[in-house]
Amino acid sequence: MAEKDNLSRENMNKEKLAAEEQVEAQDQEINNDKSAENQEASSEQVKGENGSSEELSVEQKLQAENQELKDKYLRLYSEFENYRRRTSKERLDLIKTASEGVLKDLIPAVDDFERAIKAEEKAEGNEKSLEGSLLIYNKLIKILESKGLVPMKDLIGNNFDADTQEAITQIPAPSEEMKGKVIDVVEKGYMLGDKVVRYAKVVIGS
Known part of the structure; x- marks a missing residue:
């Protein structure tokens, strides 16, 4: 009888230990699942942060490139405007210089023309000749004045x-x-x- 009771207790203890071990195994499995979920969530958070950082750096890079292109455009535009003004001024100076020599050489001829007109004015009976000389002289003076002289x-x-x-x-x-x-x-x-x-x-x- 005593032996049966001992066997019954041993069986109960074994069943109890087996039940406890099963409960511990289930708890461990639950803890493992929670740890895996936490790790996955942490990984996704890190991934999201890294992705945001990469997007921000790309945006900053594009802004820097845009600013650089604007600076280059402004410099090129300024240089082109200076070049255009300089070439326009040089062209005008060249035109003036080119005509200056010819106009300057015509001045003594104008002087002679004026002396001839004065001589005709003093002479008698040269009204027709004087009128023609004055017409030609006035025309010549107008042409010279139109050229800036x-x-x-x-x-x-x-x-x-x-x-x-x-x-x-x-x-x-x-x-x-x-x-x-x-x-x-x-x-x-x-x-x-x-x-x-x-x-x-x-x-x-x-």
Whole structure:
């Protein structure tokens, strides 16, 4: 009887141990599943953070490239504008310089024309010839003026200007007001735009 009781207790203890071991195994399995889920969630979080970081760096890179392209465009535009202005100015200067030589060589011919007209005015019976000479002279002067060559006007009675005039002599001034001023013009001066092509030769009062 005692032996049966001992066997019964041993069987109960074994069943109890087996049940406890089964419960522990189930708990361990649950813990393993939770650990795996936590690891997976952590991995996804890290992956998401890395992906956001990569996207941010790409955006910053594109912004930097865009800014660099804008700077290059502004520099090129500025250089092109400077080049365009410089070439335009050089072209205008070249045109002026090219015509200056020809116009300057025509001035002595104009002087001779004016002397011939004065001689015709003094001579009698040359009205027809004088009229024709004046027509040709006025036409020539208009052509020269259209090219920018103009004579210096209204010099007599004004102060002497060394920038545009050349004093060839001095004579006693007819009045106090005429001292240091132009009394007579011996040879006309000419301007081409803002440039003096030929200085006016004048007589000033002293």
